[in-house]
Amino acid sequence: MSKVIVHIDLNAFFARCEEIKDPSLENKPVAIGHDGRGGIVSTCSYKAREYGVSSAMPMFKAKQLCPNLIIKPVDFHFYQALSDKFISFIRKYTKLIEIASIDECFADFTDTIKGVKDVPAFFKQIQYGLYKETKLKCSIGVASTKFLAKMGSDYKKPMGLTIIRKSDISRILYPLSIDKMFGIGKKTAPRLKELGIQTIGDLAERLNNDDPILVAEFGKFYSVIKDWVNGKGSDEVSIEPWDPKSIGNSTTLKEDTNNRELIASTFRMLAKEVSERAVRENKLGPTVQIVVKESDFKVHNKSFTLENPTNNADIIFDVAMKLYEKNFSNLTIRLLGVTLQNLIDQKDVAIQMSLFDYQMHEEESATKLLINELNRKMKKKIFMRASEVEKK
DNA sequence: TCTGGGGTCCTAGGACCC
DNA sequence: TCTGGGGTCCTAGGACCC
Numbered sequence: 392m393s394k395v396i397v398h399i400d401l402n403a404f405f406a407r408c409e410e411i412k413d414p415s416l417e418n419k420p421v422a423i424g425h426d427g428r429g430g431i432v433s434t435c436s437y438k439a440r441e442y443g444v445s446s447a448m449p450m451f452k453a454k455q456l457c458p459n460l461i462i463k464p465v466d467f468h469f470y471q472a473l474s475d476k477f478i479s480f481i482r483k484y485t486k487l488i489e490i491a492s493i494d495e496c497f498a499d500f501t502d503t504i505k506g507v508k509d510v511p512a513f514f515k516q517i518q519y520g521l522y523k524e525t526k527l528k529c530s531i532g533v534a535s536t537k538f539l540a541k542m543g544s545d546y547k548k549p550m551g552l553t554i555i556r557k558s559d560i561s562r563i564l565y566p567l568s569i570d571k572m573f574g575i576g577k578k579t580a581p582r583l584k585e586l587g588i589q590t591i592g593d594l595a596e597r598l599n600n601d602d603p604i605l606v607a608e609f610g611k612f613y614s615v616i617k618d619w620v621n622g623k624g625s626d627e628v629s630i631e632p633w634d635p636k637s638i639g640n641s642t643t644l645k646e647d648t649n650n651r652e653l654i655a656s657t658f659r660m661l662a663k664e665v666s667e668r669a670v671r672e673n674k675l676g677p678t679v680q681i682v683v684k685e686s687d688f689k690v691h692n693k694s695f696t697l698e699n700p701t702n703n704a705d706i707i708f709d710v711a712m713k714l715y716e717k718n719f720s721n722l723t724i725r726l727l728g729v730t731l732q733n734l735i736d737q738k739d740v741a742i743q744m745s746l747f748d749y750q751m752h753e754e755e756s757a758t759k760l761l762i763n764e765l766n767r768k769m770k771k772k773i774f775m776r777a778s779e780v781e782k783k
Numbered sequence: 784t785c786t787g788g789g790g791t792c793c794t795a796g797g798a799c800c801c
Numbered sequence: 802t803c804t805g806g807g808g809t810c811c812t813a814g815g816a817c818c819c
Contacts, residue, residue: 404819433819491819494819678812694812
């Protein structure tokens with residue numbers, strides 16, 4: 392028995408939120424995003440799209456295309472509150488909900504739908520119910536797998552409803568351009584086109600013939616994607632709450648720089664933000680990663696793994712700064728970022744041990760602790776090398 | 784006037800262990 | 802003095818998604 396998996400996507404969500412906040416914006420071209428250096432369109436209203444404005448477009452370009460564009464900064468807290476209302480509304484129908492992002496979810500309606508005569512009407516009713524209650528517009532995809540449901544919700548917007556049965560796959564899915572496919576992005580789509588694959592149907596045919604070029608191209612993803620286009624694939628809706636594996640913060644600087652003071656103060660700010668969020672989430676991480684983007688947009692990462700996981704702002708800052716000074720101090724930089732990785736729950740850390748450690752070093756500064764740790768690691772490495780040489 | 788910021792997952796090479 | 806292979810961890814980079 393196949394399941395009834397639903398994907399619900401809130402249409403032009405950020406823009407819709409702003410229209411709900413200020414109804415005078417309705418039917419006007421609205422874009423959400425930062426209007427300044429490096430600013431891009433995060434989301435825009437359907438009216439703005441008529442001018443050619445689209446997501447991820449530089450704001451200056453959006454303004455060129457649509458001179459009367461209304462630009463609003465991102466109001467994340469307001470959007471989150473509306474997103475919560477959206478999830479609460481769906482929860483009236485099923486508890487099996489997987490929150491995929493702020494504006495979309497998967498839901499398992501297998502039991503909910505039992506005995507329902509007119510399935511399309513049932514989902515239309517949910518769609519209009521959500522609109523009545525929250526003023527949010529959504530598109531709904533209904534299918535037997537998450538992939539097909541996702542493709543369904545994307546098929547018709549806004550306020551679309553697309554039901555994809557197994558027998559509909561070749562009619563609905565296969566004619567779509569390959570770049571409409573979930574999982575195929577800006578890099579892979581052009582490569583596939585070079586291989587003569589224009590549509591999802593073309594891809595399905597080549598996958599089903601086990602084309603060795605595609606086996607090499609997709610690696611581990613091959614069997615997953617082959618299942619997807621054949622109506623198989625995951626139908627498991629995970630109700631687990633979001634559990635972050637990394638917490639990061641990055642910023643594009645006012646102007647490109649190699650000024651050490653400015654870079655240090657930026658790292659301090661980023662480290663503080665990361666630390667505060669990790670503390671709020673009760674998370675500790677052993678690995679600190681920095682990201683730098685050069686003025687020519689070349690991106691570099693460096694990371695260092697501590698012996699003890701941390702969420703201390705000073706330690707994060709010190710590692711970040713050392714990584715920067717060791718690797719990138721001669722670069723002209725556009726963007727800086729700090730990420731704490733491999734997060735674990737505070738409660739899972741050996742509490743006794745960390746308490747002991749803390750008392751032992753209470754009077755020492757975080758910096759000292761860090762330097763000690765770096766030294767220990769360094770000595771260990773040197774010792775290991777020496778013993779290797781000895782062996783030989 | 785150029786091209787964000789938040790994430791996840793995968794790959795591939797090197798170090799190291801057994 | 803010839804030269805294994807399985808496994809884990811760390812690191813850097815890259816693709817993708819919203």
